[in-house]
Amino acid sequence: MSGKVELTIKFLVVGGGIAGLACAIALRRVGHRVVVLEQYSDADISKMSHGGIRLPPNVSKILFHWGLEHALRKVSITSTAMEVEIYETGEFIGTHQWEEEVLRETGGEFLFLHHVGLRKVLYDAAIAAGAEVRAGATVVSVSGDGPHVTLTTGETLLADVIVGADGRSSVVQHAIVGKDVLSATPYQCLFYNTTVPGALMRADPQLAHFFKQPVETMFVWMGNNRAAVAYRMGGKDEFALHLWVPPRQKGLSDDDCWGGGLDLKEMRRQLGECEPRLLKLTQLAATPARVQVKMVPPIEDWVDAHGRMVIIGEAAHPLPAGSLQGGAMAVEDAAVFAKLFSHLRDKDQISSFLHAFQDLREDRCASVVHTEQCNLYFQMMPAGPQQEQRDQDMRAKTAQGENVFGGGEASEQWDQLRELCCYEAEDEADDWWVKWGLLRERAKQRSLDMEAEMNIARLSSLRLRA
Ligand SMILES: Cc1cc2nc3c(=O)[nH]c(=O)nc-3n(C[C@H](O)[C@H](O)[C@H](O)COP(=O)(O)OP(=O)(O)OC[C@H]3O[C@@H](n4cnc5c(N)ncnc54)[C@H](O)[C@@H]3O)c2cc1C
Structure with a gap:
């Protein structure tokens, strides 16, 4: 403590x-x-x-x-880099290495x-x-x-x-x-959350790329009203896969729950036009959860x-x-x-x-x-x-x-x-305490002291009158 x-x-x-x-x-x-x-x-x-x-x-x-x-x-695992690609084509756009200086800062x-x-x-x-x-x-x-x-x-x-x-x-x-x-608050899009077993990915030549990169790399796909992120996690040999896609057709209820248990096919239908590796990832994935993405005002x-x-x-x-x-x-x-x-x-x-x-x-x-x-x-x-x-x-x-x-x-x-x-x-929080909290305490103490002094003065004048 x-x-x-x-x-x-x-x-x-x-x-x-x-x-x-x-x-x-x-x-x-x-x-x-x-x-x-x-x-x-x-x-x-x-x-x-x-x-x-x-x-x-x-x-x-x-x-x-x-x-x-x-x-x-x-x-x-500790991530040190990110690789960016285009969602629809898989075109490699570039990488970003978390700068050591920024991380130290x-x-x-x-x-x-x-x-x-x-x-x-x-x-x-x-x-x-x-x-x-x-x-x-x-x-x-x-x-x-x-x-x-x-x-x-x-x-x-x-x-x-x-x-x-x-x-x-x-x-x-x-x-x-x-x-x-x-x-x-209405929702803007849907978020699918799932994982993909590393062993299944390694067995697929198309997905081998993800293992050629340093273990710490996060992969980001930027798309037309769609996005995805995949990264390796610690603990188990698994990748996390997050997908953001437009709401489903009107009339379908897009319920909202972290609980998972959704049909994988539904997530795949929501993928839209996407590069083959993303499609593969969703074919190998565990049953996903679907959550509504809302921009809730403060x-x-x-x-x-x-x-x-x-x-x-x-x-x-x-x-x-x-x-x-x-x-x-x-x-x-x-x-x-x-x-x-x-x-x-x-x-x-x-x-x-x-x-x-x-x-x-x-x-x-x-x-x-x-x-x-x-x-x-x-x-x-x-x-x-x-x-x-x-x-x-x-x-x-x-x-x-x-x-x-x-x-x-x-x-x-x-x-x-x-x-x-x-x-x-x-x-x-410490700054608040030093700037305001202590000030309030002292002000409270001062008003208590003043009240006590006034009571003493009142008592003395009563005694004098008696
Ligand atoms: C089951 C679950 C799985 C998640 N998985 C992921 C994930 O894989 N990746 C990710 O980025 N984010 C995930 N999230 C969301 C993430 O936890 C939050 O975005 C963030 O961490 C802030 O968490 P929070 O504690 O404020 O809210 P939450 O994480 O939503 O936690 C709220 C907790 O309160 C409990 N609760 C709600 N109502 C009541 C009630 N009336 N009585 C008693 N308990 C109640 C819920 O069961 C829950 O455990 C998940 C959330 C949940 C609940």
Whole structure:
């Protein structure tokens, strides 16, 4: 544990995904009591979660700092390069090597791993840190008034603070905002998430290319309203495959679930015109999951009117499915949240800490969500003059022996990445405490002192009169 908090309180965290488990670890590190309520059993989650997740440097450095480097290295690989091709033709456009200098500046690494592997690392760490994680506990209602949650079983649990880490379709968000923000937002495209066994790929001469490249290379296909990403993951001999495609025909229900179990044929039908290696990859893939990609506008209120309930992770700032920063924003939230609550001395501070959390995080998250939306658009830009310019710029870089995101228009993307990844989540919370938190404490203390002085003066004048 890092520095012990002066006042220990109880947190109920709704949702045992990446945000919920990271929040449990971070809060336990400073000494608070934490119970995580997760609707699914571990076995169910292992079945539902069978895709890859990318952890950019801004998150890997937090997890390393929490002592999880060894556990993460066992299940991940470190990516150092990216190869870009055209989705429809397979034309090689160029490569981008993550520059050592930029990576050093960020203080972290790009890690690629299975989503289930990441969840297990976080789950084990949360348990080892002393958090209680209750599986099969589905929350049906929450309230910040005498903070409590009710489960499907009718059981009611009390806490000092309720943290909604229950994903983009969130009971806690609904209770705070008063409506289902996700359902109210139309979807732009579909995201298919699956894996491909490495052994099957190696057996196919057309797919051998992926193994000739260094193990750390990520492959990106840019298409006309379509995009794909494939990368090797740690732990098992498998590739992750992410696909973004237009919605299906009108009238077909594009349900929305990370759970997988879809018919492979459906994913293949959605591929459209694509290069033969991508087609092959989808023929060898495991059953995919399909998730709707939504550009959800920023959610205004993260804290309830009683100042005892808050949303974090995708519940507070849903990202387009498959975003590079999806898991990262969840862990950054957890780090900032726990840093603020490491200064707790009095329950009166709870509400101001929850509001400070939103103040500290909302601009950063809104800007990351916007960047992810732009990156997705950049990757799946509709055919036309803008797309031709994009490809020409990258071809020109390659011809000059440069990185595809190494300069010109495309370098904006790389500058954004540098800005995103150098962010120090915990320092932001420390800065807030030094600039505002302590100031408020001192102001509070001064007003208490003044009140005490006035009471003494009142008493003395009463005594004199008597
Ligand atoms: C099963 C699953 C598999 C995923 N697989 C991938 C993947 O392969 N690649 C990828 O990039 N992203 C994946 N994601 C998304 C990714 O986890 C998120 O984008 C990101 O990490 C932020 O996570 P979060 O914790 O805020 O939300 P989520 O990851 O959505 O976690 C929310 C958690 O809350 C639980 N929950 C929801 N409602 C309730 C309730 N009422 N009571 C109790 N518990 C509740 C959910 O079961 C879930 O475990 C997956 C998400 C899930 C849920």
